[in-house]
Amino acid sequence: MSRQLYEFPGGLKFETFKEITATIPAIQHPLPNRIILPVRQHIGIPSVPTVRKGEHVLKGQPIAEADGYVSIPLHASTSGTVIDIGDYPVPHAGEHEATCIVIEPDGKDEWFDIQPTDDYLTVDPKQLQEIIRSCGITGLGGAGFPAHVKLNEGVVNIVDTLIINGVECEPFITCDDRLIQEKAHYVVSGTRMIRHAVQAKHCVIAVEDDMPKAYEALANWIDDDIELIKVPKRYPAGGEKQLIQTLTGKEVPSGGLAIHIGIVMHNVATAAAVYRAVTRGEPLISRYVTIAGEVETPRNLQVLLGTSVNDCLKACGYEHNDEHMIILGGPMMGMHIRNPDIPIIKTTNCILVKKLEPAATELPCIQCGDCYNACPIKLMPQELYRNAKTDNFAETQQYHIFDCIECGCCSYVCPSNIPLVQYFRYAKSQIAAEERRRDGADLARKRFLEHNKREQAKIEAKRPSRPVIETSSNPSMDEKRNYIEGAVSRTLKKRSKTKKILDKRNSD
């Protein structure tokens, strides 16, 4: 099947080092000694633990419930005992600690009673969403937005095209590639389920043109109902906005969402998870993770959520040391972590070990414009940088800082070695903080005014009451009319009198 492809601006072409792991089958990582499950592994409100310390849980049993719409439940990755509920380090750019449920596996890996859904096509799309939500499925591509929210948008709005994103543009990462090669059936069936859930008119699965095996695997399973498209290898071709532009030629409006132009996008791993959730009732408790870089045996692992990064690295023959750094995610957008004991969560797609290099000296910007040429959104990173550096945040918004997808292309090409993306994150966080502060101040002002009003009322109440003059508080229309007419006639009388006097004077 052919579809006209379009080009997105900017981007980078570079060596991606995928052959190393793309050809080796993924192996199941053995049961770890300890499972740490953060209650927040998605964007949105953290879920609320429903188990207590010491309680025995089964594999796939819900252990935390959703709190609000943009929230999802959490399930035990294996059977065992909850040994703690408390703060542990989690994968977060600020190296935070957050609430986690810690499970000590009992080794039996005993399943909770889960129920499959028969014949999803007869199920109401709304109900399908509920199933997907109850299985704790987030977008597995990167950001980790709860999948049901995106699906619901599809039900509320009319979806023209559903895009299943198998374009892994970040170097080193092959977890989606391996997943497709090994579980193509899951991906294709899951795609059909998501399509039913959002009632999309068209459906596209996109892979990168350097994933021939994955393409073949998918081609065996798809039918005329799904388009399978290869997109040219370029970074960041797998970004949501970029892939939409490549496939449809449409631009996601600045500050808007894909659904505003009738498009819903999900990751291939999300589709596979949906398949498991619908056909088996199996919640999201494991995922493919690529272990790459300076490890002895780079490969993909199928890991239970909550397994520590260190466990995975050890399985690939790497002991953490001073000369290397660990990156969660790819080299372009990944997060440097210093504590290898943090757990794998729903959005962890790669653990990359890299030689630690001394940071290059940052020179002044020479306005060469390389960053502008590399930016896939056509932002002007040099202007954003100039304004972010001088804390001129209003101006950064004029230059559309919130359209920045932090892909890192600008920093990658900067000859002055300026960490541009870091400046942009800083500006974004400062603007957000300023907005929160302003909201807080507004609230305080409101409270203060209310308080004043109440105090005033108290004082009024304490005052000796004045004698009240009886007035009819609500005069009828007739009364009003009479009053007005009386006044008018009185005035006229007065005027005629004055006129007479004046006339008399004049005649004299």
Place this chain on the structure above:
Amino acid sequence: MINQQLLTSPHRHDGSSVRTKMLWVCVSLIPGIACYTWFFGPGILIQCLLAIVFALLVESVLLKIRKQKLSVFLLDGSVYVTAILFALMISPFTPWWINFIGICFGLVFAKHLYGGLGNNIFNPAATAYVFILLCFPVAMNQWPSAIDGPSQETSIKNSFKYIFLMPHDSYSENNYDSTSSATPLADMQNRLAAMEMVNEIRTSSQYGNYAGKGWEWVSIFYLLGGIGLIALGVISWHIPVAILGSVFAFSLIFNMYDTNLYPSSLFHILSGGCILAAFFVATDPVTASATPIGKLIYGTIIGGLIYAIRSWGAYPDGVAFAIIIANGLVPMIDEYTRPYIIGEN
């Protein structure tokens, strides 16, 4: 936990640096300089070396005063580019102290007073040249000529004489001998003012096939280097194309209007500093416009000014003036040509 500094993404870099960019600019000037030396003797090499030495000295002092790291900023390469471009703009016969004054002025007033690399509004080399052109017009109008073929009279001895031994007090046109003259551009301007006709003037011995004898070849070799820079991706095509295109277009219009009063397009493009400016001076990223449309406007303004100053101005070549004026307009050009981002429409 291992003690590391927390790094932010991306954790990769393409290895480009300001230094390599600047180095490529210098390298791509080599064909032009070689051709210059071939036709007009080694004076230009001496000027380049002098300018580099002076520039390094002045830059070091200024960096020390501004408490900046010498190891970082002396090696960024920008100072070499400024020095070489300045040397290529002045006459190979320029006395050493004028060279020094120019470098001082350029680096102090056009670069470091604005905050050094990346913060200057005006191109330091062009500013330096304009300054000495205004201060020492006589010295700036003494150029070697290639009338007698490649570097016959402008020997190394002669160059030394002019650069180092010219008595400062008795400084006048009389101290130069027959090897020096006005540039073809200046000659053209003077004689057109004296009511001679272009074709008549072009028959003089200092003119070649298209422009000045020798000079046309130097320009062509600059052009080759410049095309190399575009091919390497160090500069974009916008500014050179806009400058050369507009000079070509303006001169074509007036040439068609009256062939006797206005020299041909090729004469203008291959004369004076037109190509050097289009590829090497005006493309200085710090002082040029940063948006694609802005670059075209900026280049067109420079091209238009070059032609206007050459045709109706007081100076034979207005390249440096044109660049400085356009530099001043850059912030406004950038503001009004801000490109649309994806999803803005």
